[in-house]
Amino acid sequence: MKLGxxxxxxxxxxxxxxxxxxxxxxxxxxxxxxxxGFAKEAYYSATSKSGIGYTLRAGADYKVNKQMTLGGQIGxxxxxxxxxSTAGLYIRYMLGDx
Numbered sequence: 001m002k003l004g005x006x007x008x009x010x011x012x013x014x015x016x017x018x019x020x021x022x023x024x025x026x027x028x029x030x031x032x033x034x035x036x037g038f039a040k041e042a043y044y045s046a047t048s049k050s051g052i053g054y055t056l057r058a059g060a061d062y063k064v065n066k067q068m069t070l071g072g073q074i075g076x077x078x079x080x081x082x083x084x085s086t087a088g089l090y091i092r093y094m095l096g097d098x
Contacts, residue, residue, distance in 0.1 A: 005056045010079050013048035053079030067094045 019042060020026040033039040059073035069092040077084045 002059045003057070005054065007052065007054045009050070010053040011048070011050040014044070014046060016046040017044045019043065049080045051080060053077070061092075068092070 057075040
């Protein structure tokens with residue numbers, strides 16, 4: 001069994017950006033809709049965040065025989081509003097004589 005984790009201080013910032021940065025016609029249409037009261041906003045707000053983030057992970061292998069191993073891993077990452085959970089199963093088979 002393998003266990004791991006980390007804790008750290010993280011920081012990021014994002015500038016204000018258009019909803020449709022590669023399509024000026026769509027962006028202009030949205031801006032018009034906002035000015036006429038049909039939409040709330042035409043740009044993503046600028047944001048910045050700093051704080052503690054952490055990662056936890058665990059994995060285990062089971063040797064079925066000399067050539068085959070079954071295993072699995074799970075993980076969890078978080079920072080601010082971001083949370084990610086991961087899980088995986090695998091079969092490892094060694095070809096040839098070992």
